[in-house]
Amino acid sequence: MTEAQEQFMREAAQLALENVHSAQGGPFGAVIVRDGEVIARGMNRVTSTSDPTAHAEVVAIREAAHRLGTFDLSGCEIYTSCEPCPMCLGAIYWARLNRVYYGCTQADADAIGFSDQFIYEELARPQDQRRLEMRQLGREVSLQAFEAWTVSQSKVPY
């Protein structure tokens, strides 16, 4: 770890701590860095914005993408105070961030009641053995959008 990397992680951890003190959401903070510069910050805002997806990492990704005016964050790295949950990890892949640095682990989060680990365990099970019931229906009608996309001349691929 370089001094700069440690500083970015300290900043993510500080955001997490501040968030607890200001009672704006859960104890999670994240910063997104490009070329050695912080371009976005995020704190968990789930409770204060009534948004179950407002995890620190997602908040930071939205801010970074908005600031850079692109959905493609390749060339950026995220420092997060806790190992990302599956939703955030998915968002990190979709955003094409180059690297993740994390402070606390999934197990640390689990120990204080944040059930990321449970979701990871669910994902590792076959679909029919998960707690969340999923049923397929309406494939034909849903495929119409895929067919339209395939031939679209005006789409923006990503």
Ligand SMILES: Nc1ccnc(=O)[nH]1
């Ligand atoms: N890693 C995280 C877990 C839960 N909430 C967050 O904002 N971040």
